[in-house]
Amino acid sequence: MDIFNCARQKEILYHETLYEETVLFQPGSWLAKPVQTVLDHLELLSFHEMRVLDLACGVGRNSIPVAQRIQAANGQVVCVDLLPSAVEKLRQYAVLHGVSSNLEAIVADVEHYDIAVDTYHYVIACSCLEHMSSEDAFVSKIEQMQAGTVRQGIHCIMMSTEVKEIDQETGLEEEGLIELNLSADRAFSILDELYSEWEIFTRRQVQQDIQEVKGGRDVLFRSQWITFTARKGVC
DSSP states (O other): OOHHHHHHHHHHHHHHHHHHHOOTTOSSSTTSSOOHHHHHHHTTOOOTTOEEEEETOTTTTTHHHHHHHHGGGTOEEEEEESOHHHHHHHHHHHHHTTOGGGEEEEEOOGGGOOOOTTOEEEEEEESOGGGSSSHHHHHHHHHHHHHTEEEEEEEEEEEEEEEEEEETTTOOEEEOOOSOOOOHHHHHHHHHHHTTTSEEEEEEEEEEEEEEEETTEEEEEEEEEEEEEEEOOOO
16 A cells, blocks of 8 residues: 555544544544634634635534534535545534534545635635645645635635654654645745735744554654635735
8 A cells, every 4th residue: 555545544544533432522632622713714704605615624623613603694614524424423513503504514535626716705724735645736726725715715724744753662753644744844835835926814833742542652743733824815
């Protein structure tokens, strides 16, 4: 099995297990609350009948709170995820939280999902773009996201870069297994070029450490977590 497919299978297993064992918005995991940056940038938009695209939506950590906030203005969130099990749980959570009529959940590989042109006011890609199959696919998807965004629309991108795996007992460090493991500098270089005509709000990098058990070993997964947000200009 090649590196991409090996990494993809690892990600699928991790997320399917998490979604099965963890209830959305209950304390104890990163599913406990939405990403505050996502909600903060939503507040910068005031479109009636707002259309939001949430790529790699999972079970609705961000989709459901966004849908709740735009519900009164007849807004709609289109949610895309690779895992049928995640999408099914998202639909169930949407009913539970009263936003099923404001949320459309789609099973698809984000890399191959066609984004409708000039459609969305807000595009969220949280822990998404590091799962593209190549740098070219990464660039192509962002270009699709941009084409699908109306004037004055906003993009909110968050992704892991420079992923490493550190054995806590031996201290041995090796490159982490993820589909697209860009350096933070390379990711920012691509984003800066692609968004050169957009208004940049946020360009931030922080170290992120996650403790896990892998094969009976205590492992530290370390990455440089980048946040990049921007608004499309009027031209």
